[in-house]
Amino acid sequence: MISKIKLVYLILFISIAGLSSIIPQKKEKANQISDETKSCIDCHESVTPGIVSDWKLSRHSQFTFQEALKKTPLEKRVSSKSVSDNLNTVVVGCYECHSLNTKNHADNFEHYGYSINVIVSPKDCSTCHIEEYEQYSGSKKAHALDNLRKNPVYSALVESIDGVKQVDKLNIKNLPASHFSKNETCYACHGTEVKVEGKKIIHTETDDIEVPKLTNWPNQGVGRINPDGSYGACTACHPRHSFSIEVARTPYTCGQCHLEPDVPAFNVYKESKHGNIFDARKDLWEWSAVPWVLGKNFNAPTCAACHNSLLTSASGDVIVKRTHDFGARLWVRIFGLIYSHPQPKSGKTYEIKNKDGLPLPTTFGNVKADEFLLTKDDQAKRKSEMEKVCLSCHNTDWVEGHFEKFDNSVMEADKMVEASTKLLSEAWNEKLADNKNPFDEPIEQRWIKQWLFYANSVRYGSAMGGPDYAAFKNGWWELSNNLSEMHLMIRLMQNAKK
């Protein structure tokens, strides 16, 4: 019998002082790897060793679809009912993913005797994960690229920000934004349209290889349009090639794009009580468990817990179902637009038409485009879904009090934006600025900050309990200070015009 104290020393030895690695060196199931995948690994283990070792860490290298199907309904991680025979009894290796639906893949090429797609798309992932694919495909995330570029208002904003400016004396000229610049900024999160423009030769250490010439690549934005025509990038959250649920579930993943100043969700979370407990306790949590059991696997909400994971109580009751439409538990939209409004009915927000004929959910004066937005009943259903998560730890009175405060914050933040809109209108009326492009002059940019940064921050700070973001950090302080600076700016411009 090993003594407690020896065990302590052994564990200390193991965990800190000694062995060369504590990353679990899983053995892939060699006899269940397809011959094709073995061929891939033969070369790639030496040319790109990092991704091969990532894959070996993954569940994909450990389980066949057949095995994955045997899990109980709540434990199941695949949602398709069946796959073709050749995929059923092998683990999910390189070839199994990179050889799917080749006819639709403009990025397909012949690679050492195999027909390979460069990009594995959500459509390909749907082979095993059909429900996740379907939920995602209808969401705002899937259409995040088109929601920018097919919307002339947003396109103008992108061009105004990302275009190189040329100065000649005191004239500023805005050049069209390069695709590079858009790809490194807005489209890095929203996604690019990856196209194939013929072939090219790449020179590697070992060989010259002909590969498809991809444009707008690399990119992992959530609304990427893939060479097979599908929308999205599962790898935005489940990074190659471990495709880990653990990584995807951490708030750091969401925090790559949902962060201040425009979408301060991650920042607010970090300074909330929930984030405080997460930071202090996360190492004790079981990040890979399916279902995710409240109080057993984790002790405080995370982004995933509230917005998409399947949660159960310790006694096995389902609290909320899994969804890969990340807006499915949201009823009001609190960022990215001039005023808050009910969530849109469709993920394709560029199809909205407001009273002014623009693809925006409200007018400049805050009239809602009701027919494109959730009804009060639909909003109530979504809110009640979210509240199921809250009510697992807080009583009804608490939760009601929380959302009463939140509703007020949303409303008052809108009023502060309205105040700035009126000042901007005055500036336009007095010809102190030109509304042809509403995004390129200082007074207009102050107005943008009011809704895109500060009103958002107040709403997020209120939604998730991060008071600094409702106060001094991009919150009420800035809303009030920016408004008074807009006012002074107008006075000074009036004087300069005299």
Place this chain on the structure above:
Amino acid sequence: MISKIKLVYLILFISIAGLSSIIPQKKEKANQISDETKSCIDCHESVTPGIVSDWKLSRHSQFTFQEALKKTPLEKRVSSKSVSDNLNTVVVGCYECHSLNTKNHADNFEHYGYSINVIVSPKDCSTCHIEEYEQYSGSKKAHALDNLRKNPVYSALVESIDGVKQVDKLNIKNLPASHFSKNETCYACHGTEVKVEGKKIIHTETDDIEVPKLTNWPNQGVGRINPDGSYGACTACHPRHSFSIEVARTPYTCGQCHLEPDVPAFNVYKESKHGNIFDARKDLWEWSAVPWVLGKNFNAPTCAACHNSLLTSASGDVIVKRTHDFGARLWVRIFGLIYSHPQPKSGKTYEIKNKDGLPLPTTFGNVKADEFLLTKDDQAKRKSEMEKVCLSCHNTDWVEGHFEKFDNSVMEADKMVEASTKLLSEAWNEKLADNKNPFDEPIEQRWIKQWLFYANSVRYGSAMGGPDYAAFKNGWWELSNNLSEMHLMIRLMQNAKK
């Protein structure tokens, strides 16, 4: 005998690949749970499973007061000498806390046959933790709400920031700040006054329940005024219902409120060498140990180590005693006010009267309200207490050099504020701004930034070794840039007035 290498695999298996949970699933001591608490759990295990599982993780579910008393003086976590018999031999469950001092609790109600308080207050916690209660009750934290709302200067600042602004042509009107807005910003950290306004019916999934109707709720601010008249919220740092010392001790807890731009303590810590070591090593530290043994349980200072924990050396010598007056080791106040000054004698800072008759520790021109502030002797005693922590790892020369730099930073930051105060006075003198409300015009808001954001940052950056906050991040760069922009703003306003 289990082999080392097998053990490695077992541990890897356990900690990463396998079991559904690594959160310790402590068994509460069933035979020592009171019958009343058992009744609570019977329902709440299904209606609010999260908090029941939190409690099961807590020491409260593991130990009776009688057992807690048996610890050695340095290891003891309770400070009261005795409790009533009914509390002595049961673990600290729902009922034990929610049924105390019911007569003083305006939030008491009858709940399925039991007399229950909604809110457990610091006064209730003092049943077992009397010293912590007494230390805390006299501190600035306990009076954090009154220190804002009973001080007309601060009230005006809050109203100026949090009030909705209405714009009519070019006139801006500031409406009174709503209680919602104050509760989501300033009062979220400072605390609200929770009152009871009759009863209300809440509709839960299982029942309709009559509960006290609380106002300004939920809130966990440090200066919350509770329905039993007591001040503070222990849950601000020891979150419900694990009441964990581990969570409270992490800098993330302090970082919920002490963060940039107004109180950048957490931000500065994170980029200091101390924070660097914390981030790299924290997973190896023993966060729950009492006393906290330097070099054995932790290797670098944290907020708690310097400001309130009981620390001993490995040989058992006491370095500093525990205190729940978080200012007890502080001698100079470096944030939140126009100029730095000796710490106030009392936690009730609204009782200060300066030479101008205002409840501020200095005048506008930086004359100190000496009689309300620590004497040089008292300051020296406090500083020497703090230095005991520093001297555990640094030699005397080092520590002296550090505080010599700090003293200079405090002094020079004040001078930079004084410079901005002079510019503001000029603006007022020339009627470019109206000093009736000193917080609502652009030139005034620039002045606020100078002391509330930038001078603070320089002092914090210097106090804790985070040079970026003393330099480009809200530090000297902003102090100098903001001053020159104030100057230009005045010139332009002068011109516009002509």
Place this chain on the structure above:
Amino acid sequence: MISKIKLVYLILFISIAGLSSIIPQKKEKANQISDETKSCIDCHESVTPGIVSDWKLSRHSQFTFQEALKKTPLEKRVSSKSVSDNLNTVVVGCYECHSLNTKNHADNFEHYGYSINVIVSPKDCSTCHIEEYEQYSGSKKAHALDNLRKNPVYSALVESIDGVKQVDKLNIKNLPASHFSKNETCYACHGTEVKVEGKKIIHTETDDIEVPKLTNWPNQGVGRINPDGSYGACTACHPRHSFSIEVARTPYTCGQCHLEPDVPAFNVYKESKHGNIFDARKDLWEWSAVPWVLGKNFNAPTCAACHNSLLTSASGDVIVKRTHDFGARLWVRIFGLIYSHPQPKSGKTYEIKNKDGLPLPTTFGNVKADEFLLTKDDQAKRKSEMEKVCLSCHNTDWVEGHFEKFDNSVMEADKMVEASTKLLSEAWNEKLADNKNPFDEPIEQRWIKQWLFYANSVRYGSAMGGPDYAAFKNGWWELSNNLSEMHLMIRLMQNAKK
């Protein structure tokens, strides 16, 4: 045989609920500690217990040079071939480091019978780590102090920021910056020149001790000039007295100085996919392994992985060699100067002379000082070194696409700075500002922000995949907004001048 389930409970017990410490309490090798070091410990174990326990955690307390030499070439952590006999067979204790090269140490003093240097310098560390010392000594980091203070342009910037300003009516006077202020800001990272000005008596709890009187101390800046004349501070990254490779390797260490707004490397990393994986997985990584094995010891790049560590694949192939010239894998310089440019040939950048005769790598109008900068060939070599790291996980096409985007970002960010330079020139030409000091007026400070904060952020965001920093967080948004506010500022100043 211990059962799995019991083991689980034991481990849970050990790691969370129970033992007073999980920091490995290594036993120093008592018989191999020199007598001198034993004397040091005898006192310092009680007067500065923290640093003694840090040392006990270190490899220095565990291994003699003789033992360290026996490692295989890739595993070796010492680079000197031999040391003197008295150092060879004892562990590396207090005396072994603090008694080296005493004749060159102006900070040497007699301390209880021993001849002790206060500061252990890189020159001292080179006794065992000669290669690291030599690589470092030629780097920009080693000369970071002189690169500021011997460069009149940078000196003027430092003085403009750090000097106390006095206001008299509407005149602002900039006093010379105090050495304290410089030491707490710029020099905290860049390093101070530590000098010895005689002796002083310090009063400790136990004794009055005569010690060297050091100036500009304490400091651990990377370019510190030490009392033995050597450059640098190994402790900037390897903190006293554990001198840990684990701590040095974490991005938190680099993040003490390389952070926003001027050098947002750490911030960008945290929000990149690489940082996302780091944050989610870091606890499973083996931070102390030498060599650092990709896929076995770590799964995603960190600062150290890309910029200085010795990396091998699981099969033992060297990916990149270790270097302590942290610029050795860099080809273009993207921060700290007006325009990007090829990395300088020498670490002493104050020796550069551009076409205007200034020690800057470009002129104000962006003409490069070519003879002081890397040739295209040298740049290509450096880039190819970095790409070896990228190519371990990404294919050639991906890596090429990434750097194509990066090159464009660097170029376009420069163009945006050029636009602001033209506006500033206009302001100077029209006498709206005075170019005698180009750093102290609002329009000039706006120009500084353009290159020192915003253009840098775009380049870093692009280099490491943190799109927020290329977009709204100090990126393109600010570049465009700041430019238009510069333009308005000029218009308003023109008007005020009329």
